[in-house]
Amino acid sequence: MLTLLVSTCGMGIQTARMPPAAFLSASASQLRRCASRRLAVKASATETVEPAAVDEPAAASAHKVPPMDAIVSVCKRRGFIFQSSEVYGGYAGFFDFGPLGVELRNNIKKAWWRDMVHRRDDIVGVDSSIIGSPQIWRASGHVDGFSDPMVDCKESKLRYRADQLFWARAEVDGELLGYVSVLESGTMEEEARATADKMKRKAKKQGTLTLSELKDYTEASEEEQPLIPSPATGEPGSLTPPREFNLMFQTNVGPLSDTSSVAYLRPETAQGIFTNFKNVVSTSRVKVPFGIAQIGKAFRNEITPRNFIFRSREFEQMEIEYFISPDDDAWQPALETWVQRSESWLASIGVRPELLSRDVHEEHKLAHYARACTDLAFEFPFGKQELMGHAARGNYDLTQHAAASGKSMEYFDDATKQKYVPHVIEPSIGVDRLMLAVLTSAYTEDEIDGESRTVLKIHPRLAPIKAAVFPLVKNKPEIVAKATEIFEKLQRRYYVQYDATGAIGRRYRRMDEAGTPFCITVDFDTIEGDGTVTLRERDSTEQRRISVADLMEYLEEQIDA
Numbered sequence: 001m002l003t004l005l006v007s008t009c010g011m012g013i014q015t016a017r018m019p020p021a022a023f024l025s026a027s028a029s030q031l032r033r034c035a036s037r038r039l040a041v042k043a044s045a046t047e048t049v050e051p052a053a054v055d056e057p058a059a060a061s062a063h064k065v066p067p068m069d070a071i072v073s074v075c076k077r078r079g080f081i082f083q084s085s086e087v088y089g090g091y092a093g094f095f096d097f098g099p100l101g102v103e104l105r106n107n108i109k110k111a112w113w114r115d116m117v118h119r120r121d122d123i124v125g126v127d128s129s130i131i132g133s134p135q136i137w138r139a140s141g142h143v144d145g146f147s148d149p150m151v152d153c154k155e156s157k158l159r160y161r162a163d164q165l166f167w168a169r170a171e172v173d174g175e176l177l178g179y180v181s182v183l184e185s186g187t188m189e190e191e192a193r194a195t196a197d198k199m200k201r202k203a204k205k206q207g208t209l210t211l212s213e214l215k216d217y218t219e220a221s222e223e224e225q226p227l228i229p230s231p232a233t234g235e236p237g238s239l240t241p242p243r244e245f246n247l248m249f250q251t252n253v254g255p256l257s258d259t260s261s262v263a264y265l266r267p268e269t270a271q272g273i274f275t276n277f278k279n280v281v282s283t284s285r286v287k288v289p290f291g292i293a294q295i296g297k298a299f300r301n302e303i304t305p306r307n308f309i310f311r312s313r314e315f316e317q318m319e320i321e322y323f324i325s326p327d328d329d330a331w332q333p334a335l336e337t338w339v340q341r342s343e344s345w346l347a348s349i350g351v352r353p354e355l356l357s358r359d360v361h362e363e364h365k366l367a368h369y370a371r372a373c374t375d376l377a378f379e380f381p382f383g384k385q386e387l388m389g390h391a392a393r394g395n396y397d398l399t400q401h402a403a404a405s406g407k408s409m410e411y412f413d414d415a416t417k418q419k420y421v422p423h424v425i426e427p428s429i430g431v432d433r434l435m436l437a438v439l440t441s442a443y444t445e446d447e448i449d450g451e452s453r454t455v456l457k458i459h460p461r462l463a464p465i466k467a468a469v470f471p472l473v474k475n476k477p478e479i480v481a482k483a484t485e486i487f488e489k490l491q492r493r494y495y496v497q498y499d500a501t502g503a504i505g506r507r508y509r510r511m512d513e514a515g516t517p518f519c520i521t522v523d524f525d526t527i528e529g530d531g532t533v534t535l536r537e538r539d540s541t542e543q544r545r546i547s548v549a550d551l552m553e554y555l556e557e558q559i560d561a
């Protein structure tokens, strides 16, 4: 049994308690599962799964969470998220974002950047290239170790993650009946037993059926592997031995397409921060403790992309490397501060706090340089999974890059007059995963005046459309002119929409589903009476009169405060 190794973020990869050879054969999933941030996947997917394949929740959630198909359906219906290449039948692990989706994503990124960079004086930003020198990925450990174990079924041509394919030995009165296999899920024990029962009936055996403990395919011996049935065919003999599958996408840079031109699409944004550490220190007035933030695309050739945008092959990360003193007493309070900060930031943008929990990685699973790792897990409709990681990862990456590049990564501390390579706390979250958590938190079905409605209660700060302006009727020029005037005024500051089509109730419903927090109706009172408009709040559906003059200030308070 491997005892663990690590990387944070599945990154720099070293073993704590195993020899180098064993380490090299360790899978990234083991690395990532133990080391860092990715919780064990409850997936049972294969390479050919539908892009929208969704796991069953392992157990009923203690809190009310909307079903996944409702979220997927509203996202498609209202133009948040589409399958990539949909006209060609989709492309597993890739997604496109429609008019509302791109607004929501941009607002998530803007809120993060504003709160993590602009509103702090100890964090600055960078935007590093997606493709960098392949030496980066050799030094960080990704070339050798960022892999998952996979197994192919030669018969069905399906591919599985070996650590998600489970098997057991079935015996009747101590005599071998055969082997059963199941894909990882919350109900795999029951499934394995049901399959074994069927085998026993088919073999017309009498006696007591026993099933050995379920193990994953990486734990099968060479003799056992040919006896384990493929989940696709139910027959043994077609599964290959597990092979390491590097998750980095390769490309070639320059006119030659040989091994000398191989480069990688970055699998995380973090390394671009580390490689710019010296540039930032020498060009900005930062002093330890300080952070460097980055938002950008990352690419992983996931064997089992799954659960909508939860695990995809192209995604976006928002990461901070927060550099701290190497003093032994510095990292613990810094890590705790970051975890608390993340919890309150997520709540501030509308992620339901009761769906968040901490997952503190066990100490024996950490590498020698990774001192601690705390994930924030979220109760997604398909179960509790990692939303965000926080790792105290020592000075591993800077040291690796210093050794590989020959450039010092030391920092001179003016206050203590000491030179050192800083240690780092790394909060890291995926934009897409956060978008899914925001949508899960926001999705609500309720009843208004006996009519059911679907409403996305997205925080006004993140809402794609901030307000909608309606003329009560479209055949009264003064009303239309006033509504257009208000719309154009608001449009200078926010993304707002003008809608003159259909009954007011229907217009409200359209905006509720799009997550628009405010609807403004211009009516006869506006032009003939006191110059007020009706302001209708999405969540409470309350309506009140507000003067046009106060409108902008009110929206600013609600959206930007």
Ligand code: GAP
Pocket: 008, 009, 010, 011, 036, 037, 038, 267, 268, 269, 270, 300, 302, 309, 310, 311, 312, 313, 314, 315, 316, 317, 319, 386, 387, 388, 389, 428, 429, 430, 431, 432, 433, 434
């Ligand atoms: N630099 C640290 C790092 O990359 P990670 O746990 O592998 O660590 C950090 O990833 C975050 O990125 C995760 O918590 C998750 O929010 C997001 N993420 C990782 N892999 C993803 C994927 N395949 N699809 C969507 N988001 C992903």
